[in-house]
Amino acid sequence: MKIPFSTAANPVLVKEMRGRMRGARAYIFLTFILLLLGAISYGLYRLGALAVQSSNNPSMIGVAIGQTLFVGLIYLDLLIICTITPALTAGAISGEHERRTFDLVAATPLHPASILLGKLGAALAYVALLILATVPFLSLAYLFGGVVLIDLIQALGLLLGVALTLCLIGLFFSTLLRRTGPAIAASYVVLTLLVFGDWVLYIVIAMISRRQPPNWILALNPFSALASALVTLADVAPAGFFSSSSVLMPLLWVLSGGATDSFSMANVRVRPLWQYTVGVYAVLGIALYLLSLPWLQPVRRWRAHARTWVIILALCLALPMIYGPLQPQRLWAALRWATMPARELLRNGTFAAPLETAWSAAIVAGVRTEPTQVNQLREADRAFIRVRAAGASNAETQVAQTLDATLPSETGVQVRVRVRIHKQDGTRCGEQGDQCPLMLTVNFSDEKNVKHNWVQGFYSAPGNGWEYCRNCESRQTHIRVTPGEWYTFESANLGDAFAVPLAPRVIHSLTFSIKGRTAEVDVAEISVLARDGRPLNLRDRLNLLATPTPSAGFFPGGF
């Protein structure tokens, strides 16, 4: 097959450009758009100024006006693109069929790809012209400040990408259906599904799983993708108009599917949505383009069709390789995780040696009404320690070991322990779920040298109030054990229990706390294992509708 690109201009592109730009229609439309943009820019300018007046922060006037103008105009552009683009291409091929000109072109040696690319280029040039028309107004925003060049480039690039995909959707239906009316209808139905359907899906998943779904669910929505590119405006002027304390910023944040940690109330920074959108739209666009091609061939080539499907399948597989759990380095890490031996970080985890050699015990909070007993016992061939405590409601006894173990990068950590709970008073793990009779805590620093606590609670009483610790950063579900029986616990990779997975670099300490008024708890065979690599956790990542595992959510406690 000959490559359809040549040094000569694409005939279809030349023809389309001659036709589209001829006559007064194009100029009238452009003039109208420019007037509209001017009027709206002025409106946004007034709005921005007004908002700052009420906020009593005169130093922020420029930033406020600039950012309001910028966000407003970019969204206006997107609105214009969504409105006109499908109509621009939905008639491209079907119009040739309807005007009975298609056979004339099909009887020439012109490659179908040339036809498609010519039509695409012409439509895209028209959209680009409209976007270009807003650039002078956008530069006004640039003048006022609060916007940096990268924001402008990012936003315009995204707009062009969305326009390209919408063009291809229109072209696909135009090629497939061969009639302009149905092609336009189908294109707008798909656009509606992208814009609203994606949000419906997002909300449905949120309601079923009772937690905030990952942001990539919204990747198909161009408005959300754009929002995710615009939320960085808050970084430009942290105290500015679009700071998290203003009204518009959280709106954009929610639109972009961003999560807010209900513990710190900080916005959880994950991979921005638009990066997913670029990938998904690229695959969608290429797939639509390839699927359209055989339909443009006068004599159908089903072999070409089969090849198309293979390419599309490969592209779909490439997406999780790029973004998701199937990244090559992730796969490599998972392989190492599964095969490499683990290294014990803890000393005297079996309590074979006297407790004091590695462990320290202390009453850290509340008042114990009788002396806490930490006894080292032996049962069959297993040594364990028994902690008996009695005290006020928030009393806490801790047994801890300081590790200060530095780990090489990309090392996972797992905790293993045997526990037995004899007695528990009360029926809940405290008001915030942080007062289970036994709480296991690993304190570590991540790669940025920020300290975190991984917490796992154990309880035995039925009717527990909270399934997980609400004010803990890691959201491990508490585990209910049968009273008086040994329970063996093995944690998943510690870093994966956080809203944004963390990579522990220094393990500072391991602590088990005995909380509540009265408790009698046995702990044995405890170990902290460092393992090379990282588990894949496919189930956690893909199983969106699984039983609610609490995580940092925008909807605290679910719907």
Place this chain on the structure above:
Amino acid sequence: MAEIGYAVETRALTKRYGRVLAVNQLNLQVPRGALFGFIGPNGAGKTTTLRMLAGLLDATSGEVWVAGQRVDRDLRASHRLIGYMPDFFGVYDGMLVWEYLDFFARCYGLPAARRQTMVGELLDLVNLTDKRDANVQALSRGMQQRLCLAHALVHDPQILLLDEPASGLDPRARIEMRELLKELAAMGKTILVSSHILAELAEMCSAVGIIEKGALVACGATAEIRRKLQASRLVRARFLADETGAREWVRAVGCGEPRLVPEANQTGTTLELEIAGGDEATAETLAQLIARGARIADFREAGNPLEDLFLQLTEPESKA
């Protein structure tokens, strides 16, 4: 290879649309340099066949060979050999005549310099030079038809497939189109022209193929088919006698069983007789009839022989 001898050849070409058999086992042979008339009533499968020849339609089965190569093997190479003019075609909005030709020249990848001269030459050929900067939509039907013919010539193809090029034209435009085709034939191009009107093609075509209900009923050089016709000629004679008497006269001269032609407002009986042989035999038959005392008021050939053949071949049920 045998197929080299033909500009266009089909082998058992069949196209089926669901249950409808549009083209059935068509074996068409168009010699190089021929002006070939492809004749058949509306819906006979002419357009379907031409679209398959032009590589615009998949055949259900069978093969299409153009200039010694299979069309579906290398579609784009075939397209370079063929100029195709469909029966119905549209024109683009807001396009000028020269741009129209320029567009198709670009589609064939012609370099800019050649496009320039080619547009002028073609407009000259189809007599549209003064319409060079006119809007395509503003042209009359005849002019559009000529422009479409010009578009099929931009790449100087060896073979032209013209689907009803004269349909919808007034008599004058029809004659112009005919002259144009003769001119192109004189340039050595193989032209396959379809029509549902035989008269349009009979006198200018060097060969004809007649198609009916998707099947080829006759195919060959026009002269050959004419000769075949002259071997047996149809004559209409009005005898001043009743039917029995008239039939006796005819039987006496050995012309077989004649067909009665009912004619109002005429005296006597009109019979159609088939005479084996050419002009000599016809004259002899008439002489014999008169010698046997037949009283004949009118004696003439029954219409155009090709037209008759066409009717005979394509509408058998009307004869029954």
